[in-house]
Amino acid sequence: MNDYRYDHRTVEGFILSAIVWGVVGILVGLLISVQLWAPGMNFAPYLTYGRLRPVHTNGLAFGLGVGAIFGLSYWIVMRLCKRPLLFPRLARVQLWLFNVGIAAAAVTLAMGYTQSNEYAELEWPLDIAIVVLWVMFAVNVFGTVIKRREEQMYVSLWYVLATVVAVAVLYIVNNLAIPAGFLKSYHLFAGVNSANVQWWYGHNAVGFVFTTPILAMFYYFLPKSTGLPIYSHRLSIVAFWSLVFAYLWTGAHHLVYTPLPDWIQTLAIVFTLFLIAPSWGSVVNGYYTVGQDWSKMKTGYLTKFFVLGITFYGLQTVQGPTQALRVVSQLIHFTDWVPGHVHMGTMGWVTLTVTASIYYVIPRIYGIEIHSERLANLHFWFALVGQLLFSITMWITGIQQGAMWKVMENGKLKYSFLEGLVRNYPYWHTRTLAGIVFTVGMLFFVYNVLRTIQKGRALEAQRAPAAPAAATA
């Protein structure tokens, strides 16, 4: 034991909670993917597609995503500050509140209490709870960073700090609403303003939940797990500031061809194109980091998770700007192409990076190895195949849908809406299959992590009477 102890239990608690909500979110995702081609699977009002879709998105974005972000950010912050959390008890309370909050979110969404804004569905009492949670997180992060024992803040800390302030601003502004009952409210903004504020928020939820904190993990765990230093510090500085500057201008690319004033749409499209540069700054940095020694792909089982993760990030950040172009948007917007795009980011970039980080952290809490590298490798391939199958089928059917909506002959539409809809069915079947493959992979991951914890705890119990466990890494 060093002269201080990291608060591993809280980190582990967040990771386990994230895993639980991740499994719930993925299973709900499987169910709604089936409902899309089998309407008879909408069993009861609270199990209809319309109500469960936000349970899926919130469960995974906030349950799995934010849960993992809390836990892994704390791990990163403690290591990079060389000290335990400043308020360990506050973090424990935060862990409990987090789980109560996500459970309440799932239940109220299934009951139909929703603000209807994507990724901001939760009604106002839950919004308040989330703000409280975030303030707890911010207090601990800032407190610990201010009282750090390491002069310079490493790049991962920049991303964590930027996440903390950006999410606070975004979440509070977009959730401003006038309460109309215990679980009912109306957006403070009306019509086009409501749309503009929502997508300013919505796209930056992607930016500051699915990007910056995940980059924090990437910049920390990639060098840690490979032993290779980040290739270019200067590149990470340029990429950081240009990313957090440009992201906030881009929300309206979700509103191309809507009644939102054209100049806001155009500005968003321009900044979206610009975003390729900082995004690829991190991609290039990642590649050149591993490029210092490609044999790490073979010798370290986690390297491929990070390399594939950043590859999907790179693809995602080229595909996204392409979609923002008016000529592309008019074909693929509103179609299944978009879920294909989103899932490359979430199932590819985010999940690969988060699960790899968890594989790194969990054994180190106990000073042991992962239960099974083989199983982890299997998880990797299932996740990769599942995700590719998912995205590719959605892209194909999305283009087909968009085209069938557009085809006109002699000034008349060639296809009815339903003719377009039914063409999706084979692809929707395949998407469910892809989801099953991905889920099996995730279950390997869950099993592996749980077995590792079980082993670690058994070992801890053995060692406890003799000597206190050594703090690791």
Added chain:
Amino acid sequence: MAGKIYGKPVAFAVMATVVILVGSIVTMAYPMLRPEMHPRLDALKPFSALQLAGRDLYQREGCVGCHTQTVRPLASEVARYGEYSKAGEFAYDRPFLWGSKRTGPDLARESWLKPSEAWQKRHLRNPQEVFPRSNMPRYAFLEQAKLDPAETASHMRALMRVGTPYTDAQIAAETAALAGKTEMDALVAYVVSLGSAVPKPKIDLAKLDLATANPHGDDPAAVARGQKLYVDQCSACHGDDARGQEGTFPSLVDEVFLGQPGDGTDGAYFAIIAGGSDAKGRLGRAGMPDGGMAAFAGQLTDDDIWDVISYLRAQKAHEAKETPKTEAGEHGQPVEKHQ
């Protein structure tokens, strides 16, 4: 100096916040100060109590997850749904419900396309009964639940606080009238109101000559074109076989026209198809209910309408010949229907 900020977390956070706020202010906050972000069409009215209750249900059931409410200014969209969406249509929408996925069709012009409450209810109860291959869930359960007038009243008062021009008297009167209505009534009232603030293309019914004979007559090419149009545009209500639905949608192949014995002239058919329920006055048919029939003047050209009439006449002749020995359905084509 540049490197120093990476050793000062508070200064760093302040700088990050400023950087983040630049784009937020220019693209999100500043536009709110501009009048172009606060337009309102003259014809736009705040939601009635029943419509608002319906909108609340539209939110509750997550309809926005599958249906958009914004018609893009693209030729194909305008052809499919009608006039593209205007910023001024949404002044009372809190939140906006434009959606981001079109698993089902856009609903922004539902008042133009499917104004029949009877059809909407039938479809919501069991979408597969209308479109066998639809993937929409059934919403029959909405008919089991009654509205709560007090709840809607509190919702209206909340909206009044943020500027929706309701009056206390209006809230009291309109919510009192909700008693006994079901959730289905409310949702349908909301859905059939969508797009009603935008003027729909109309024809001058007074100028129509009801004695006009169909210029396309029984030309087989016209019948074929009319059949495709019928399947796309008409069969969702009047059925694949044009025999209609007892009590709601009239048969188009019998000897009753708009609730009165005897068939209509070609010109009368043209009037009801082009003008929808508005043609009732021109046609003077007391037996016809108010509302329900969409006006197709904006969607179909005159030639299209005559094609449909050619098809209906052919169908009726066929029906007269076949009826004694077969059941309905033989002529219904397995082609998918238009939404």
